[in-house]
Amino acid sequence: MRAFVVAVFAFLYLPIALVVLFSFNAGHHASEFTGFSAQWYGKALSNPFLVEALKNSLFIATTSALLAAFCGTAAALGLQRVGTRTRALFDALLGAAIVVPGVVIGISTLVALVQLFAVVNPFLASLWPTDQPPRLSLGYGSIIAAHGLFSMALVTMIVGTRLSSLDRNLVxxxxxxxxxxxxxxxxxxxxxxxxxxxxxxxxxxxxxxDDFIIAFFVAGAQTTLPIYVFASIRRGVTPEINAIATIVLCASVLLVLLAQWQLGRRKPSP
Amino acid sequence: MPAGSQPAFSMRRSLFRKNLVTALLLAPAAVWLVVFLVLPFVAIAIFSVGERAPEGGYQAALTLAQYANLPARATAFWNTMVLAPAGALACLLVAYPVAYYLALRAPQRWRLILLALIVIPFWTSLLMRTYAWMYILGGRGIPALLAYVGIEDLRLINTPGAVLLGIVYGYLPLMILPIYVSLERLDRRLLEASADLGATPLSTFLSVTLRLSLPGVMTGFSLVMILLLGEYLIPTLLGGGKVFFIGNALVDLFLQSRNWPFGSAIAITLVLVSVVVLIVANRISTRLSGARRVDLI
Structure with missing residues (x-):
């Protein structure tokens, strides 16, 4: 059994390791490692479209995570103070936000927002004094909101679990x-x-x-890093993508380790 | 704060304040859930009984024509309905021994590290992880290596097998975690009792361990299956347009051919199937023993 478990861990990590290894390949092909080089990192980071997509993703992820952390924590605290019926309703909706497949979240948000904009934009135009009224459209805002839905539900769950194990006597x-x-x-x-x-x-x-599918539907004219990477992959595998994948994988691993370390902390350090 | 002169009034006021604080705490989440979960769902429900406008988009109507048209995407449904359960089953077969080892056999000081190693891939980009397999299975990966030893023209990528492999790779962590949780909570004394009463290891496993871990198995199976029903990246990147899932049909209908009412009908059907899967899984696991919750992190 131990051999099987070792094999599964190898199965989980070897493909990732291979991408990291070949991001340092001097040559262009996956079949042969021709020498060590960091040139693909330089190429990736001097590609203006890629850098733009990376900046967009960082902005969207930071904003939606901040909003989710704030609203999710407030909701977890609020849920401690309500009756079982309200709680059950919230739990059901939060559970749905987590379980409903991303593709459904993406298209339903797209449909709802397009309808909403079709009503709001003419209304705004009629109220606006000048000829150039602001137009609501898909973009940063819609991605942040759609990502925030899942994230907020997640934060509410995590903080809620911690709250329920809190020592009541202290309070x-x-x-x-x-x-x-x-x-x-x-x-x-x-x-x-x-x-x-x-x-x-x-x-x-x-x-x-990391999300691709929700952003794919509600991004409008914006590009996030996963959307850019997806589009490039479909044109063909390049070592440049390996470099970007390595950066993204390292960043995710670091963040998840940080998150686990935080969750493992029983008491805050003084 | 000084107490009010009239106790009853003060009490009512503090009750009011308490309710106000509760409402303020819950308001942002409630607004978010209503505007970005409930309303969108109502919107696609309305769209799904509408008609396609001639130029694409939506035209108000009350018809079940979109639902009657579902067989037009039968291939996508068929592929999804075959590969999603098959993928979940394959995940389960790989995941169970790993969860078993982590929960009952692994040395205590290794357990948390190994568990973290399972969780990390789950939270890293599925796109990047699927891309890794594109790299490996693609023309310049394994097929190129096999060509060195004389096996020519082997096609690995863009096959149902590649999609299945991608599914197992992508969703394995999500299957391992709930099974681990249910095995970890298992009362070890039951295993000893079973052995003391003369049961063979195999029959102890079948009648105690496996049985008591079934809620975890059902949770993992239904979660993986539901996420697979809406999968798009894996069939697109590893199936190369040859293995179409419902997710591919939805992307096509919403972003390319712009038939939103038909797409909405498919999405609603997808949600209904997911709900059925959840209910069935829940029934099975509550019948077998008390419901367990899943820890995703």
């Missing part, structure tokens, strides 16, 4: 000692759930940064 002791609810929250609850919030933020960032 009671704090209010017995005449701390205001806000002080109790700041000095007792927040430090305890902070690792969960950070972990949620990091995973939300990773999700948004």
């Amino acid at each position: 009671e002791a704090s209010s017995d000692l005449y701390a205001t609810p806000l002080t109790t929250f700041r000095s007792i609850v927040l430090p305890q759930i902070m690792p969960a919030i950070i972990a949620g933020f990091l995973l939300a960032f990773t999700f948004s940064f």
Whole structure:
């Protein structure tokens, strides 16, 4: 059995290792490693389209993860204070946000937003004093919102789990000692759930940064890194893509390790 | 804050304040869920009973014509309905021994490290991981190596087999985790009791271990299967347009041929099938033992 497990781990990691190895290949072909070179990294990072896509992805992932961390934490705290029925409704919707396939989230958001814009844009135009009214369209905003949906549900789940294992006695002791609810929250609850919030933020960032299918539908004229990579892959495999894949894989691994480390922390360091 | 002069009034006021805070805490999430989950779903439900406008897009109507037209995409449904369960089953067969080893056999100090090594690929880009296999299976990868030893013209990429491999590779972590969780919570004394009562290791495994881990198996199976029903990247990159999934049909209908009402009908059907899969899996696992929740991280 141990041999089988070792084989599975090799199966999981060898393909990734191969991409990393060949990103340093001096030659152009996957079949032979002709020498060590970092030239593809230079080529990738001097490609203006790629850099633009990378910047877009970083901006979208940061914004949607921040929004998700904030709203998700608030929701997790709020859900501690409501009755079972409201809680069940929220849990069902949050569960749906996580389980519904990305392709369905993508197309339904596309359909709803296009309809919404068709109503709102003429209305805005009629109100606007000048000839150039602002037009709502698909782009940063729609990707951030659609990514944020999954991420927020994720943060609510992670923070909620941490909240339910929180020591109630500490909260009671704090209010017995005449701390205001806000002080109790700041000095007792927040430090305890902070690792969960950070972990949620990091995973939300990773999700948004890696997502292809949702962004594919709601990106409008914008390009994210996965959309750019997908389009290039379909034109053919190049070592430049290996370099970008290596950067993205390393970044994701780092973020997930950070998230796990945060979740593993029982008590915050002083 | 000083207490009010009238106790009843003060109490009502503090109750009101408490409810207000709760509402404010829940409001952003509620708005988000309604605007970007519930409304979009209602929108595609309405679209799915509409008609296609002549220039593409939507025209209001109340008809089941889109649903009656579903057989037009029968190949996509057929491929998905065959390869999604087959992929989930293949994942399960690889995942179970790994989860078993991690939960019951691995040395304690290695367990968390090994578990982290399972979780990391799950959270790294599926696009990049699938791309790795494109690289390996593509003309300059394994086929080129095999050509050295005299096996020529072997086609690996753009076959159903390549798609199945990609599926196992992509979704293995998601299958291992719930099974690990259910095995890890298993009461070890049951295994000892079974052995003490003279059961062979095999019959202990079948009647105790396997049985008690079935909720985890069902959770993993249904999660993987539902995500596979909406899969697009793996069939596109490793199936090369020869192995079409429902996800491919949806991308085509929404982004290329712009038949939104028909696409919406397919999407609604997809969601309904997912719900059925979830309900069946849930039934099976609650019947076998109490429901377990999944930890994705």
